[in-house]
Amino acid sequence: MRLETRKLLDKAFSGLGLISIAVMAIALLLILTPIVWRGSKAFVFKGTIEHRRVMLEQFHRGNAEKFNKDYAEVVAARAPIYDMLTDFEAGTEQRVSSIETEMDAKKERAKELKAEARVLKREGQTEEAEKLEAEEDRLKDEAKALKTQISELKESRTEPLESVIDALQELFGPMPGQRTPVLLRQQYGQTRWDRTLVKLHEVLYTEEWDYSNADAMGILIEKPRIDQFIGTEMESFFPYLEENISEMMQPRRTFYWQFITDKSKDSHIFGGIWPEVLGTIYLTIGAMIFAIPMGVIAAIYLCEYAKEGRIISFIRICISTLAGVPSIVFGLFGLAFFLNTIQVSDSKSVLAGSLTLSLLILPTIIRSSEEAILAVPRAYKEASLGLGASRWHTVLTVILPAALPGILTGIVISMGRAAGETAPIIFTAAVSVGAPLKLWQTLSQPTPALPWNIYNLCTEHEAVDEIRHVQYGMVFTLVAIVLLLNLGAILMRARISKKLRG
Amino acid sequence: MTEEITMKKIDTFAERSDDKKPRKTHIEAKDFSLFYGDFEAVRKVSMKIPKQKVTAMIGPSGCGKSTLLRSINRMNDLIPSTSATGEMIFDGHNIYAKNIDVVTLRARVGMVFQKPNVFPKSIFDNVAYGPRLQGIKNKQKLAEIVEESLRNAAIWDEVKDRLQANALGMSGGQQQRLCIARALAIKPEILLMDEPTSALDPKATAKIEDLIGELRKQYTIIIVTHNMQQAARVSDLTAFMYEGVLVEFGKTKQLFTNPENPQTENYITGRFG
Numbered sequence A: 001m002r003l004e005t006r007k008l009l010d011k012a013f014s015g016l017g018l019i020s021i022a023v024m025a026i027a028l029l030l031i032l033t034p035i036v037w038r039g040s041k042a043f044v045f046k047g048t049i050e051h052r053r054v055m056l057e058q059f060h061r062g063n064a065e066k067f068n069k070d071y072a073e074v075v076a077a078r079a080p081i082y083d084m085l086t087d088f089e090a091g092t093e094q095r096v097s098s099i100e101t102e103m104d105a106k107k108e109r110a111k112e113l114k115a116e117a118r119v120l121k122r123e124g125q126t127e128e129a130e131k132l133e134a135e136e137d138r139l140k141d142e143a144k145a146l147k148t149q150i151s152e153l154k155e156s157r158t159e160p161l162e163s164v165i166d167a168l169q170e171l172f173g174p175m176p177g178q179r180t181p182v183l184l185r186q187q188y189g190q191t192r193w194d195r196t197l198v199k200l201h202e203v204l205y206t207e208e209w210d211y212s213n214a215d216a217m218g219i220l221i222e223k224p225r226i227d228q229f230i231g232t233e234m235e236s237f238f239p240y241l242e243e244n245i246s247e248m249m250q251p252r253r254t255f256y257w258q259f260i261t262d263k264s265k266d267s268h269i270f271g272g273i274w275p276e277v278l279g280t281i282y283l284t285i286g287a288m289i290f291a292i293p294m295g296v297i298a299a300i301y302l303c304e305y306a307k308e309g310r311i312i313s314f315i316r317i318c319i320s321t322l323a324g325v326p327s328i329v330f331g332l333f334g335l336a337f338f339l340n341t342i343q344v345s346d347s348k349s350v351l352a353g354s355l356t357l358s359l360l361i362l363p364t365i366i367r368s369s370e371e372a373i374l375a376v377p378r379a380y381k382e383a384s385l386g387l388g389a390s391r392w393h394t395v396l397t398v399i400l401p402a403a404l405p406g407i408l409t410g411i412v413i414s415m416g417r418a419a420g421e422t423a424p425i426i427f428t429a430a431v432s433v434g435a436p437l438k439l440w441q442t443l444s445q446p447t448p449a450l451p452w453n454i455y456n457l458c459t460e461h462e463a464v465d466e467i468r469h470v471q472y473g474m475v476f477t478l479v480a481i482v483l484l485l486n487l488g489a490i491l492m493r494a495r496i497s498k499k500l501r502g
Numbered sequence B: 001m002t003e004e005i006t007m008k009k010i011d012t013f014a015e016r017s018d019d020k021k022p023r024k025t026h027i028e029a030k031d032f033s034l035f036y037g038d039f040e041a042v043r044k045v046s047m048k049i050p051k052q053k054v055t056a057m058i059g060p061s062g063c064g065k066s067t068l069l070r071s072i073n074r075m076n077d078l079i080p081s082t083s084a085t086g087e088m089i090f091d092g093h094n095i096y097a098k099n100i101d102v103v104t105l106r107a108r109v110g111m112v113f114q115k116p117n118v119f120p121k122s123i124f125d126n127v128a129y130g131p132r133l134q135g136i137k138n139k140q141k142l143a144e145i146v147e148e149s150l151r152n153a154a155i156w157d158e159v160k161d162r163l164q165a166n167a168l169g170m171s172g173g174q175q176q177r178l179c180i181a182r183a184l185a186i187k188p189e190i191l192l193m194d195e196p197t198s199a200l201d202p203k204a205t206a207k208i209e210d211l212i213g214e215l216r217k218q219y220t221i222i223i224v225t226h227n228m229q230q231a232a233r234v235s236d237l238t239a240f241m242y243e244g245v246l247v248e249f250g251k252t253k254q255l256f257t258n259p260e261n262p263q264t265e266n267y268i269t270g271r272f273g
Ligand SMILES: Nc1ncnc2c1ncn2[C@@H]1O[C@H](COP(=O)(O)OP(=O)(O)O)[C@@H](O)[C@H]1O
Pocket: B036, B039, B041, B059, B060, B061, B062, B063, B064, B065, B066, B067, B068, B079
C-alpha cells in the first residue's frame, strides 16, 4: 500500500472513532439531561401551602405554629371566593323562589277560577263559565311557562356552578364546611405550583371538543367560564381568583429531599418513594447474596480445578448462552420454578425475585470473575504452590486477592443490572403499591421496586398526569443509584489496584 | 510422605571427589523422562545430586533444564497433560510415587523463579507466607523467622525499616532476594533456582551470586543458568544438557577445563548454543 493511502486510511479511522465517541456522548447527554432536569423537580420545586399542610398532617413535619399563621392568611384570601359562590347560590335561590311565588299565585288563581266556573255551570250560566275556564287555561299555561323558566334558570346557573365547584375543589381541596372526603387526594388542594397553574386554568376555562369535521381529529376549544356568569354575583369571581392565586396558595421554593425516604400516600399522589427504593435495595442485595458466592466459586472451579474437556467447554457455552437469554424468560422461569415448583413462598416475594435476578446476573459474575482470575499472573500461583501451599489455600490467599478488582467490577456492574431489571421481577416480586417491608418479610412478601413502578405508574396509574414528577423522580433515583454503584466500583477498583501495585 | 525418611545411599561420585568428607546424595534421577503430551522434554536422565553443594545446569535454550528442575518439586504438575516416567528419588523416596503428598514435598524444596514473583503484599507477609502455611501463628516467632530469612538472603539491612511496605515497590534485584528469603523461610532442604539472575542487572546479579556462595553451606542448591561464567563462578558441579539428554555431569572445574564429551566442548567454547 502506498504511504499516502495508508495515511489517509489512518486519518479516516481516527475520524470515525472520534465521531462515534462524540455521538455516544451526545446520546448520553440527550438521555441524561431531561432525566436529571425533570427528576430534580421531584426534590426541588415551588410547593404550595397545601404541600406544607400534607407534610404537617401526614408526615408530622414542619412548624405547626407558622403553618397555622400562614394557613389563616390563606383561608382569609380564599374566603371572598367562597362568599361569591354562596352569594351566587343564594341569588339563584331568591330568583327561583320569586318566580315560584308568582307561579303559585297563578296556580291559586286558576284553582279559584275553576271553582267559580263549576258554580256558574251548575247555575246554568254556561257562557260566563266558559269565559272563566278560558282564563283558567291561560293562567295554567303561564304557570307552566314559569316552571320551565325555573328549570331553565336552574340549568343556566346551577350546572355551570357545579362544574366550577368541581374544578375549584381540585385546586383548593374540599369546600369550607364540606364533610371530609374519603380519598386522601380529595382532602388536599394542589401541592405544587406548576400543577396549581394547570388547575387554575381549568377553573378559568371550559374545554370543549369540536368534532364537526369527521375526517380530522377533534379540535379543542377553550372558552372562558366567565362568559357564563356575566351579570351575576360571580362576575368578579374569576378575575379575583386569577389575581390572588398566589395569596391563596403561597408558593415557596421547597427542598423535598425526603422524597426518597418518605412513604407514599394514596398511591404516590403525596409523599415519596421509600417503598420502591427499599424494595430495589432488598432485591439487589438479595440477588448479590445468592449470585456472588455461586458465581465466584463457579469461576474458581472453572479456572483452577476443572480439567479442560468436552463437559467444561459445554458448560462454558451454556454460561455464555445464559448471558444472552432475554430477561423476561428469566422472569417466567422464576415464576415457574421458584414460585410454582419449589414454592419458596406462597405469593410473589422478594426472595423469589432475588433468586430470579441472581440467575440473571450469574453469567456476568462468572465470566468477569473468570477473566479476573485468569489475569492473575501465573507466577503468583507458582510461587505460592512452590512454598508448599495447597491449591485451595493458594486460591484464597493469593489468587482471589489479586483478582479482586476484576471480580468487584463484574459484581458492581451486575448490581446495576439487578437494580434496574424489570422483567424478572414482574412475575416474581413486584407489586405496584405496598408499604416498606421489614427484613423478615422479604422471605414471604412482594415489594414495590423502582423499575417496575416506573413502568406501572405510566401505564396503569389512574392519575398519572398529576404525578409526572414522581415518575421522573423515580427514574432519576434509579439512574443515580446505578451511576453511584458504578462510580463506587471504579473508585474501589482504583484503590485496590493501587494497593496491589504498591 | 508418612514413611520414615532415611538416607542410606552413599554417592559414589561424591566419594571420589577431592573432598575428604564423604558426601551423600540428596536427589537422584533414575532414567527420568518428562513428557509434554507426546513430546519428551527430558529424556531418560540419570544423575545424583549431592547434598550441600551447588549444582549448575547449563545448555542451550529449550534443552529441558527448567523442565528437569521443575520436576524436582513437581511444579510441572501444574501444566495439563504432563507425564513422567522413571524415578526421581528424594531422600530414598520416589517423589512420583502415588502416595506422595506434593504439598509436603514442595514445603521441603524451595524454589526461586526466573522473574522475581513477589506477592502483592507487604515484605513481611511475603516472607511469612510459608511459615504461616506451616501453622506458625505466634507473632514473635514469625518475626524471628522473617528476620532470619531476610538476613540469610542478605537483604535485611535494606528492608528492615519498611517491612510493612508493599513488596512490589522494591527494585528487581531486591525482589529476587526477597523471593530467596521467602523460599528460605520455609526451611527447605533444597533450593531450586531457575535462571535467578537473568532478569537482573550486573550489580544485582553479583549480589545474588555472593548470596549463593553463602547459602551453599546450609542448602543443596540447584541452579539453572544460561550464563556459563556464572555456572563456573558459583557451582561445585555442572550438568550439561542438550535436547533433553544429560550429556555430561561432573565437577565444574573439570567440565569447563577438560570436558569428556565433544558436544560439551563445542558448547562451552561457544561453537553452538
Ligand atoms: N508448557 C509446555 N508445554 C509444551 N512444551 C513445553 C512446555 N514448556 C516447555 N516446553 C518444551 O520443552 C522443551 C524444554 O523446555 P525448557 O525446559 O523450558 O527449556 P530450557 O529451560 O532449557 O530453556 C522445549 O522444547 C519447550 O518448547
